[in-house]
Each structure stands twice: as structure tokens, then as C-alpha cells.
Amino acid sequence: MSTEPEPASKDTTDAVDTGPDTPGTAEVPAPDTPDAAEPDAVEAGSATEPDTTEPDTTAESAAGSGDGGEAAAQVSEGEAELAAQRVERERIERRKAGKQGPIDAGGKLSGTAADLLAAVRAVESGEKPAAAVFGAPEPARRPAPEPVRRPRPAHPEPAAAPAGPVGPAPETVRSVRDVLAEGGAPESLAPQTAALLGEGAEEALRADPWQLLRVGGVRPEQADGFARALLGAQCGPDDERRGRAVTVWLLEQAALAGHTALELSRLTATLAQRGVPDPDAAVQGALAEGEALAFQDALDEPGARPERAASGAVGGSDGEGAEGESAEGEGEERPVRVLIGLERYALAEESLADGLARLVNSPPKQDGSTPDWERAAASAQGSAAELIRAVAGHGLVLHTGGEASLAEPAALLRAAHSLGLRAWAAAPGPLGRDRFAALLGDPSSDSPSPGPGPAAPATAAVPAAVTVTGLLTGAEGPGRDADGALDLDLLVVLDAPQLDVEAGALLAESLPDGARLVLTGDPAVLWSVGPGRVFADLLAARLCPQVASRRPDPGPLGELVSGIGIGELGQVEAPGKEVVIVPVRDAGEAVHRTVQLVADSVPRAIGVPAEETQVITPGHGGAAGTRALNAALKERLNPGPGRFGGFDPGDRVVHSPAPGRVLPGRVVGADADGLHLSCAGETVVVPQDRVEGSVRHGWALTAHQALGGRWPAVVVVLPGDAVPALSRPWIYTAFGRAARHLSVVHGVEQALPRAVSEIPAKPRTTRLPVLLTPQVPATD
Numbered sequence: 001m002s003t004e005p006e007p008a009s010k011d012t013t014d015a016v017d018t019g020p021d022t023p024g025t026a027e028v029p030a031p032d033t034p035d036a037a038e039p040d041a042v043e044a045g046s047a048t049e050p051d052t053t054e055p056d057t058t059a060e061s062a063a064g065s066g067d068g069g070e071a072a073a074q075v076s077e078g079e080a081e082l083a084a085q086r087v088e089r090e091r092i093e094r095r096k097a098g099k100q101g102p103i104d105a106g107g108k109l110s111g112t113a114a115d116l117l118a119a120v121r122a123v124e125s126g127e128k129p130a131a132a133v134f135g136a137p138e139p140a141r142r143p144a145p146e147p148v149r150r151p152r153p154a155h156p157e158p159a160a161a162p163a164g165p166v167g168p169a170p171e172t173v174r175s176v177r178d179v180l181a182e183g184g185a186p187e188s189l190a191p192q193t194a195a196l197l198g199e200g201a202e203e204a205l206r207a208d209p210w211q212l213l214r215v216g217g218v219r220p221e222q223a224d225g226f227a228r229a230l231l232g233a234q235c236g237p238d239d240e241r242r243g244r245a246v247t248v249w250l251l252e253q254a255a256l257a258g259h260t261a262l263e264l265s266r267l268t269a270t271l272a273q274r275g276v277p278d279p280d281a282a283v284q285g286a287l288a289e290g291e292a293l294a295f296q297d298a299l300d301e302p303g304a305r306p307e308r309a310a311s312g313a314v315g316g317s318d319g320e321g322a323e324g325e326s327a328e329g330e331g332e333e334r335p336v337r338v339l340i341g342l343e344r345y346a347l348a349e350e351s352l353a354d355g356l357a358r359l360v361n362s363p364p365k366q367d368g369s370t371p372d373w374e375r376a377a378a379s380a381q382g383s384a385a386e387l388i389r390a391v392a393g394h395g396l397v398l399h400t401g402g403e404a405s406l407a408e409p410a411a412l413l414r415a416a417h418s419l420g421l422r423a424w425a426a427a428p429g430p431l432g433r434d435r436f437a438a439l440l441g442d443p444s445s446d447s448p449s450p451g452p453g454p455a456a457p458a459t460a461a462v463p464a465a466v467t468v469t470g471l472l473t474g475a476e477g478p479g480r481d482a483d484g485a486l487d488l489d490l491l492v493v494l495d496a497p498q499l500d501v502e503a504g505a506l507l508a509e510s511l512p513d514g515a516r517l518v519l520t521g522d523p524a525v526l527w528s529v530g531p532g533r534v535f536a537d538l539l540a541a542r543l544c545p546q547v548a549s550r551r552p553d554p555g556p557l558g559e560l561v562s563g564i565g566i567g568e569l570g571q572v573e574a575p576g577k578e579v580v581i582v583p584v585r586d587a588g589e590a591v592h593r594t595v596q597l598v599a600d601s602v603p604r605a606i607g608v609p610a611e612e613t614q615v616i617t618p619g620h621g622g623a624a625g626t627r628a629l630n631a632a633l634k635e636r637l638n639p640g641p642g643r644f645g646g647f648d649p650g651d652r653v654v655h656s657p658a659p660g661r662v663l664p665g666r667v668v669g670a671d672a673d674g675l676h677l678s679c680a681g682e683t684v685v686v687p688q689d690r691v692e693g694s695v696r697h698g699w700a701l702t703a704h705q706a707l708g709g710r711w712p713a714v715v716v717v718l719p720g721d722a723v724p725a726l727s728r729p730w731i732y733t734a735f736g737r738a739a740r741h742l743s744v745v746h747g748v749e750q751a752l753p754r755a756v757s758e759i760p761a762k763p764r765t766t767r768l769p770v771l772l773t774p775q776v777p778a779t780d
Contacts, residue, residue, distance in 0.1 A: 168194035168201070175202040183226040189215055206230065210245035220246050220274055237275050243282025246274050248291050251342050255531040258764040260349055260501055261295065261341030283340060293346050297770045299335040339767065345531055346767070348505040352534065353771035355508025359395035360544055365514030367489055368392075368419035376415035383549045384408040388415050390545040391490070391516055398496075398538060399520035401549025402562065403710065403736065408549055409492045409520045410439050413463040421489040424477055425465040426507075428498040429662055430680035432708035436494055437465040468493070469661065472506050485512035495708050496521035500530025500660070501768070524565040525733045527761060529660035529704055536761075537768040561736045567728060569756040577605060577741065584747040587623035587719040591632050594624075597715050597743050598699070599636050606741045608713040610637055611652070615700035616734045617717040618725035624717055630697035637699065644670035645691040654698040654705060655679055655686060662705045664698055703733045714738035717745045718752065726755035727762070 168176075168191065177190035179202050193215050194201045204211050209227035212218055223245065228235045250270055254262050264283070271279035286292040373392035377385040383401075387408050390397045399409060409425065416423040425440070427433040440463060470476025471486065478487040491511065493499065496519035499507075511517060519535060527533050539546065552558060556578040563570050572579060582597065584590045598613050615633070620626045634640075640648030644667070647653065651667040655677055665679030674687040675695060686695055700717070716734045718726070726748065735742055746752065 169199070172199055172201055176205065178202070179205050179230075180226075183209065183212075183229040185212065185222075185226045189218070192216065208241045208245075209235075210239075210242050213245045213249050220249060238277045240281065240285050243271070243276050243278070244285040244289060244291060246271060246276055247282045247286040247340075248342070250274070251292060251340065254765075255342065255345060258527060258531055258533065258762075260345040260531045260764075260766045260768075261339040262765060264294075264338040264340055267340050287340075290343070292340050293343055295339045295341065295346070295767060297337050297339060297767060299337055339765070341767070345501055348501040349532070349767050349771055352501055352505040352508050353768060355505065355511070356396060356538070356543075356772065358513075359508070359511065359515070359517055362395055362513060364393070364395045364516045365489060367416075367421045372419055373415075376419065380411050380415065383547055383551065384411040387412050387518075387547045390547055391416070391518060394545050395514075395516055396544040397516070397518045398535075398544060398546045399518055399549070400523050400539070400546070401520075401551060402522055402553045402558070402565075404551045404553045404558070405520075405522075405549030406436060406439055406494070407551065408547075409494070409518065410436070412518065413440065413490070413492060416490045417463045422478060422487065423463045423490040423492070424471070424488050425463060425492045425494055426468045426471045426477070427465065427494040427708060428468050428503075429495075429708045430467055431662075431664065431710075432495045433465045433467050434680060435708070435710060440465060465494075468499075468503055468507065469658075472503075472510065480510075481512065483512070484510075486510045486515075488512075488515065490516045490518070492518045492520060494520055495525075496535040497523060497525050497533075498528050498707055499532075499534045500528040501532035501534060501766070502530060503528075504532070504534040522736075524729060525736070526704055526707060526729045527764065531764075532766050532768065533764050534768065537766055537772075541769050541772050543772060557735075557738055557740075557742060560742075561732060564728065564732045564735060564756050567757045569731075569753045580741075580743045582743055582745045584719070584745055586747065587628075587721065590624045590717055590719045590745050590747055591628055593745050594629060594700075594715055594717050595632050595636050597745070598633060602713050602715070602741065602743065606713060608741060612711060613713040613715060614706060614709070614711040614737060615715045615717060616703055616706050616737060617700055617719075618722040618730065619702060622719065622721050624719035624722075626696065626700045626702060629700035629717065633699035634697055644675055645688070645695075647675060647691075647695070647697075652698045653677060654696050654701065655684060656694050656696075657684075662701075664709070703730050703737075706737050707733060710737055710739045712739050713741040713743070715743045715745060718748045719745075720747045723748050723751040723755075726751060727759040728756050729761045731756055 172194045173190050176194045176197075177187045180187050180190055180193070183205075189212075193205070193212065196214050197204045197211060209230045210223050212226050213220060213223040224235075224242070227239075227242070247267070250267060251262060267283060268279035271282055276282050283292070287294055370392070373388065377388040377392070380388055383405075384407065387397070387399055388411070391412060399405070401408065413423045413425055425433075425436055427436060464477070466476035474480065481487045488511075491507070493507065498521075499519070508517070519538065521535055523536060523539060527536065538544075553562060556572045556574040556576075560570075560572045560579060563572075574580075582593050584593055594615055598610050598615060602613055603609050615629055617624060617626055617629060622628070634651065638648060638650045638652075640651075642648055647667045647670070649667050649669055653665055653667055655663040655665060657663065663677075663679040663684065665677040665684065668676040668678050668683070670676060674685045675691050677684045677686065677695070714734075714737045731752070735744075
């Protein structure tokens with residue numbers, strides 16, 4: 001893949017800011033125009049140092065959230081989803097309150113939290129060894145072998161969400177607008193600020209101006225300027241209110257980069273960079289107010305059994321050997337790490353661990369006899385048969401493979417359906433749902449014959465595919481039973497790497513006793529938009545059967561993408577022009593050649609029309625980001641004045657009703673109710689005040705937005721300033737979206753093969769492996 005020389009240019013959206021922020025030195029500018037939630041620019045920066053990279057997508061991700069700022073005349077799909085999630089989180093929080101060692105919000109720091117931080121400081125300063133500090137045993141977790149299903153309140157249907165305006169009262173917005181103006185902050189922040197802080201928003205801001213930092217897109221230096229204007233000489237960098245607010249803000253930025261928690265040492269170091277004079281006190285303040293939680297996790301030694309990490313001694317009854325190891329372990333230092341995290345993600349990870357342990361430790365419901373399952377497996381081929389056999393006897397199964405391997409979960413669903421199971425497939429988004437639904441409807445894809453076993457119910461010819469959101473809210477799928485659990489026997493979750501900890505927790509807690517859960521996906525693609533790495537953590541934990549597909553992706557594209565997955569970018573023979581490299585010198589030429597490819601070259605030479613060609617680029621900003629590319633493509637493919645908030649009928653768009661959710665569609669029209677879209681065959685009306693923050697043009701997407709989709713032709717644009725964003729998972733994901741043809745607009749020279757061979761996925765700090773260890777018995 002040779003290219004012409006092209007000098008690298010600096011990506012201004014990924015500027016590194018490591019210097020301390022000083023309160024009162026910056027005014028509060030209006031935040032960037034919010035766009036659909038998308039973290040690709042976050043992936044371009046350091047995923048382990050949340051303060052070093054704050055791209056423009058930080059504001060976009062937060063602004064698209066269901067917290068909302070504007071009053072709405074009707075309940076949107078995103079609000080219905082978030083309402084259902086709130087019900088589930090309230091239940092999880094009630095359960096959490098009954099566990100040992102909570103930190104009460106609003107109280108002074110004392111007991112475990114205070115001792116924990118003091119102990120960490122003692123270890124770091126060398127005053128005490130780790131064994132002396134952390135030698136006390138942790139409170140025992142619930143034993144796993146006999147999990148008991150907890151009662152669960154019934155989940156409301158979307159229609160049960162409150163009707164009518166759901167935003168803050170107009171008088172509250174007006175009072176917040178006044179105090180924002182007084183502090184020099186943009187008045188446009190008033191609706192969202194009022195929604196976040198409630199009826200007493202004005203008083204809360206005057207009492208603690210750094211509360212403004214909770215609003216999406218506001219940065220510490222901007223909140224400092226606002227506080228300086230309101231407090232005058234009383235404002236200083238050592239204000240404890242500032243320390244707490246910056247602590248929470250850093251944890252939120254870490255969540256945007258995929259972490260569910262941060263190591264204490266890293267958090268305090270970053271707080272010091274942000275101009276907080278006493279980082280320890282800032283963390284203690286956040287813990288005391290219940291805005292964050294502290295965790296002490298034992299680090300598992302390489303090759304050690306899980307029991308050792310949980311209890312410090314090897315389990316079992318090996319007589320003298322076990323006793324000797326236990327006695328020896330008492331004198332050894334026990335490696336630990338101290339993590340600080342936001343409560344919502346801590347509760348989600350604990351709930352997810354509980355739900356997965358229940359599936360692993362409980363026998364699945366005996367739907368269909370063993371001979372029936374065996375006959376279904378025998379009629380399948382290769383690893384599809386292995387998958388059916390694994391699911392027959394286990395409540396949780398992991399399945400990995402590329403695009404071609406989707407035929408195997410399809411065969412599993414047909415087999416389960418033929419045995420009388422209520423079997424469903426759920427994908428994170430409509431792209432994956434529709435792709436798999438087409439596969440389910442194709443009887444040629446490894447469909448096992450049911451044999452002489454029981455016939456399938458007459459309610460449906462084939463199992464159905466839904467979205468995860470639709471399944472959880474009740475808008476799609478089987479609904480829920482009287483106990484509030486999903487009314488199904490088998491759930492196959494597609495594109496499992498896209499599951500974050502919150503979605504994973506909601507799914508696991510929603511499954512009934514005896515249900516089977518299969519998580520299937522390609523572990524080489526980009527991880528989830530939200531925090532966590534659920535699929536990767538489960539694969540590493542090895543707590544359940546794993547079936548790796550042996551079905552390769554076919555053709556030159558399959559060969560190219562498979563090589564990238566193992567770190568090799570090789571030459572492939574492409575007699576049918578399946579892969580074309582288009583070298584460019586600069587971003588302007590990249591945009592020009594992209595438009596030429598989509599509008600002319602690909603339709604003429606490959607036979608794929610422009611409406612079936614997708615452009616993918618690393619980020620939204622820059623001279624060849626999605627904004628610039630979409631503007632150029634609109635001018636060529638659907639020119640118009642953009643009289644509906646920049647959109648015209650026929651425009652290709654993506655709608656993000658909630659963070660991390662992407663609905664591709666087209667503009668149908670607009671009226672007083674808002675912008676009318678056609679998304680996945682359904683009509684969606686986006687209110688006028690939400691168009692700017694949740695709708696983008698969609699001819700060009702980022703790789704995260706394109707996850708779950710496949711197009712006949714894909715044009716991947718790699719301008720010179722894209723180098724910091726490139727990694728093996730990004731390239732694998734982008735190139736893998738092409739089904740028939742891939743064009744690469746190439747301006748990064750040797751950075752492309754270097755990224756494939758040397759830059760793996762950025763690490764994420766999560767607690768799920770530690771939480772799973774004591775819950776699931778180890779197997780040799």
C-alpha cells in the first residue's frame with residue numbers, strides 16, 4: 001500500500017492541556033454546538049489520563065443525554081428509555097443500601113472511607129507496608145453457588161412515562177438565566193442547568209457556582225470564571241467546593257473515555273494538574289458528599305486461582321499443601337489498588353456481576369430434552385453445532401467471530417425456536433438488528449432441521465430480532481412477565497462489544513430464572529461508547545463456555561480485515577477492485593476525492609449507487625471530519641438551502657435520541673412539530689429545539705457511529721491529521737464495514753501499518769473482573 005509523501009499536521013481538536021487551571025482567569029464561552037453522542041475523538045486521546053484530552057465530542061456526548069434541558073410537549077423515545085433505566089437503577093440502589101459499608105451522602109467522611117484514604121497515603125509515603133495497612137479481610141460477598149432470585153418490581157411500559165412537559169418550570173429557567181448572565185455564562189445553558197439542579201437551581205448556583213461544571217460541555221476554567229464573577233475575592237483555587245466539583249468532573253470525563261473508575265493516585269495527580277492545591281482533601285470531600293465511592297480491590301497474581309484474590313488463601317482441602325500456602329500467604333504483602341468511581345457505574349458493575357453470576361451458577365430451564373438438543377446440534381455445521389451444545393447446558397455462553405460467524409447464532413435461534421423456546425436476538429442498534437433479521441429470514445444460512453422433536457409454536461415462522469433499547473423499554477420484543485422479568489427463555493445479544501456496563505446490568509437483571517444468555521460479537525472491533533468493556537472482561541475471566549467461530553470472512557475484504565485483526569496489514573489480491581487505495585496530499589484533496597468516489601467512481605466502476613455507499617472518518621472536526629465531508633457531499637448529492645435547521649428533504653442523517661444511540665435515516669420534511677425523519681422504516685419527529693443537538697448529516701460517519709452496520713461500498717477517509725486517532729481496533733472496525741468494496745483515501749503514509757501492528761485498544765479501568773471473582777467458583 002504505497003502512498004505519496006504527505007506531511008503530518010497537528011489535530012487541533014486533540015490539544016493536550018496539562019498545565020494547572022487558575023480560577024478566575026477565563027470567561028465562560030458558549031459550548032460547542034452539541035452533536036450526536038460519539039466518542040471517537042476521545043478514543044484518539046489518552047484513555048487513561050482523562051485530563052489530557054478533551055475533544056469537542058465531550059460536549060456533544062453530554063449534551064445529547066436524557067437529562068435534558070428543554071421542555072417537551074411529548075415523551076420522546078430517549079426519555080422513555082431513560083425513564084425505564086431510572087426505575088431499574090432505583091431498584092439497584094435500594095439493594096445497594098442494604099449492603100455493608102455504604103457512604104451516606106451529606107455526611108462527614110468517617111470510618112472506612114477516611115481510613116482507606118489515610119492508609120493509601122501511608123503506603124505511598126512509605127510509612128507503612130501494604131500488608132500492614134490492608135491486612136484486614138474484606139467483608140464477604142454473597143456466596144455464589146446457590147444464588148437466590150430477588151423480587152423485582154414490574155417495569156413500566158413506555159406509555160407509563162409521565163405525559164406532558166417534562167422540563168423545568170419556566171420561572172426556574174428565567175431565574176437561572178439571570179444568574180448565568182450575572183456570572184458571564186451563556187444564557188443558553190439555562191434550561192439544562194435548571195433541569196440538572198431542580199427548582200432551587202438559582203440558590204444552588206449562588207451557593208456553589210462550580211455546580212455549573214455538572215452541565216455538559218462546561219470545562220473547569222469556564223466554571224472558574226463564572227465562580228469568580230459571582231464570588232469575587234472569596235473565590236480561590238483552594239475552595240473545597242471547587243475541589244469536589246473538579247473531582248466529579250474528572251470522573252465523568254474518565255467515563256466518557258470508557259473507565260468505570262480511576263486509580264486514586266492517578267486521580268490525585270490529575271487534580272494537581274488542574275490547580276487543586278490539596279487533591280486528597282478534594283477526593284475526601286467528594287466521598288463525604290456521596291458524589292463518589294472508594295473501592296479497595298485485591299490484584300490477582302498472574303496464574304493465581306480466583307479464590308486467592310478473594311480470600312488470600314487457596315481454597316480446597318489439599319491438606320498440608322493448602323495449609324502451608326495459607327500460612328505463607330499470611331506473611332506476604334497483598335497487592336491492592338484503590339479506585340474512585342461514580343456511584344452510577346459502581347452500582348451498574350455490581351448489578352452486572354450479580355446477574356451474570358446468577359446465570360452461571362443456576363442450571364438453565366430444561367426446555368427440550370437432551371436428545372432433542374443433540375439432534376439440533378447434529379444437523380448444524382462446525383462451530384454452530386458447538387454453540388448449540390454449549391447453550392443446551394449452560395446459562396451463559398460467549399461466542400466470538402467475524403461477520404460470517406453471524407450464521408451460527410442464527411442457526412442457534414432457529415434450533416431453539418424449533419424446540420419450543422421463546423428465543424430472541426437483540427442488537428445495540430437498528431443497523432445490527434436489521435442486518436441480523438435479514439439473516440434470520442434466509443433459510444440457507446446453516447438452518448438445522450428440527451428432527452423428530454417437538455414442533456415450533458405457530459406464533460412465528462422464525463425468531464425475531466429487536467434492539468436492546470426496544471427490548472428493555474417494552475417497545476419491541478416479548479415484554480415482561482408478572483415479576484418484571486423479560487418474557488423469554490433464550491436471549492442472544494449481538495455486537496456484544498458495544499454493551500456498556502449500564503446496558504449490560506439492565507439486561508442481566510431483567511432475565512428470568514432459568515433463562516439462557518448468549519453474548520456474541522467480534523472482540524477486535526471498537527469497544528462500547530459508554531464506560532466499561534463488558535465483553536472483553538468476560539472473555540478474560542473465562543467463567544463460562546466460549547465458542548470461537550472457525551468460519552472465515554470470505555474474499556479479499558475478509559482476508560484484509562482478518563489480517564488487521566492479528567496486527568498485519570498485508571497486500572491482498574483484488575481482481576474485482578474490492579480494495580482500492582487513493583493517495584492524497586492534504587485534507588482538501590481528501591474531501592475532493594471522497595466526493596468524487598461516492599458520486600461518480602464507485603457507482604460507475606463498482607455498480608454501487610451513492611445512497612448505498614458509506615463514508616467513514618476518524619472524527620467530527622477538522623478539515624476532513626464528518627462536518628466538512630457531509631457539507632461537501634450534501635452540496636453534490638442533495639443541494640438545498642437547508643431551510644429546516646440546515647436540513648432539506650432527502651438529506652441523509654443520523655439521529656441520536658440518547659447518548660451512544662445512533663439511528664440512521666433521511667429527512668422527510670418539517671413543520672411546527674419539528675423535523676420529520678424516516679429511521680429504520682419508522683417516522684421520527686425531532687422537536688425544533690432538539691434538532692441541533694441530536695441530528696447530524698449522515699453521508700459521513702465516525703467508526704463508532706457505523707458500528708453494527710454493513711454497506712455494499714465504504715470509503716474510509718484518512719487525512720494527515722487523523723494519525724492520533726488511528727489504532728488497530730479503529731482500522732479493523734472501519735474497514736470491516738464494507739461488504740463488496742472498500743476505498744481508502746490515504747494521507748497518513750506509514751502511520752496506517754504502524755497503527756495496525758503497534759497500537760492496540762487503549763486500556764480501560766473497570767472493576768467487573770474483580771467483582772466476578774468471588775461470585776463464580778473457579779474451575780481447573
